[in-house]
Ligand SMILES: [Zn+2]
């Protein structure tokens with residue numbers, strides 16, 4: 336068995352090989368906070384690698400290279416989403432590898448990590464291996480996979496974690512469900528010492544969340560709907576941080592939604608617990624008031640949209656480093672599954688195509704967060720899961736997204752790349768359009784109206 340952190344036999348991410356790009360992005364405002372880049376530049380990509388950076392207009396386009404007009408546009412390191420539901424195997428009517436990675440590419444993502452709550456559950460190496468084989472044929476951008484912590488997500492017995500790591504699991508999660516038995520989580524952390532891989536945790540105490548369908552508060556009371564209290568999340572985080580600290584294990588908290596949860600993570604970090612956390616664009620930009628305005632099932636997700644003070648705490652958590660990254664929790668459902676009364680609808684919103692634009696519109700344009708911080712948080716999920724972080728630097732593999740920050744578009748107006756339509760931002764006018772995405776050195780997405788001119 337390999338010690339924690341040692342390289343495994345299997346490559347962490349898989350995708351369908353595509354021809355490496357030769358292209359020149361001319362004069363875009365290049366923003367990569369980790370590389371200290373924040374200026375208009377020419378970026379030359381040759382054979383899928385960043386070959387040269389130069390002043391605008393200084394780099395000639397090599398023969399056969401495509402030229403992307405970057406003037407007035409922004410070029411970012413491509414985004415990485417550590418929390419995506421691709422619904423395959425078993426629920427391909429909601430999403431699959433092709434549609435999910437197409438949706439990701441359209442949102443500027445160059446790598447995503449898929450959750451194991453599929454049918455069958457990714458709880459053994461055979462399922463994982465065949466899924467990775469499928470990704471080698473179908474995935475448009477690199478995809479990593481988490482395996483489940485417990486067999487069948489039942490919470491009773493651990494999966495063969497070491498074997499799953501050898502088969503390519505980036506880490507483990509029972510996402511969709513909490514690991515409700517403390518002793519099981521403890522044992523998983525002990526195995527983690529032997530085989531590495533982060534444990535990503537969906538935090539919820541089912542005895543508190545019960546049959547709740549939205550945040551427990553004023554709005555749920557007015558609507559007469561069963562609520563999910565914030566303490567359902569925060570008390571589990573406190574418990575799991577204590578166990579992780581005791582075992583010196585490494586945990587990642589998924590989709591923080593409540594201010595008490597942000598406080599619990601901050602407190603654990605201050606004690607030296609190896610804990611990281613993510614927040615989703617919807618929790619950063621919406622509250623339960625949206626549910627009151629229109630009892631729309633696209634606004635039903637788990638954890639639920641909470642209160643303004645919670646949203647403010649999440650934003651502050653991003654700013655002060657308590658929250659390490661932004662993750663979408665892209666959760667596609669078929670139209671007929673969501674076209675039912677609010678109480679009966681399944682939990683989840685899609686998010687890959689709107690992640691950047693939603694955060695940019697509400698938080699960056701709103702003067703709440705700097706653009707550089709948002710770019711950093713949309714790429715930071717890579718490092719947390721042991722994936723190389725995309726960067727704009729000579730010699731680095733080209734993982735880029737070109738964005739027009741001033742372009743306004745209405746969510747859903749032109750349909751979605753995802754197979755699903757359950758987007759909580761549907762109908763909203765957002766600012767910031769992804770024009771092109773380069774993942775693993777290949778052009779994987781071009782916005783329809785964005786013309787590519789040959790050199
Ligand atoms: Zn979850």
Ligand SMILES: [Zn+2]
Nearest residue numbers: 450510511664
């Ligand atoms: Zn999820």
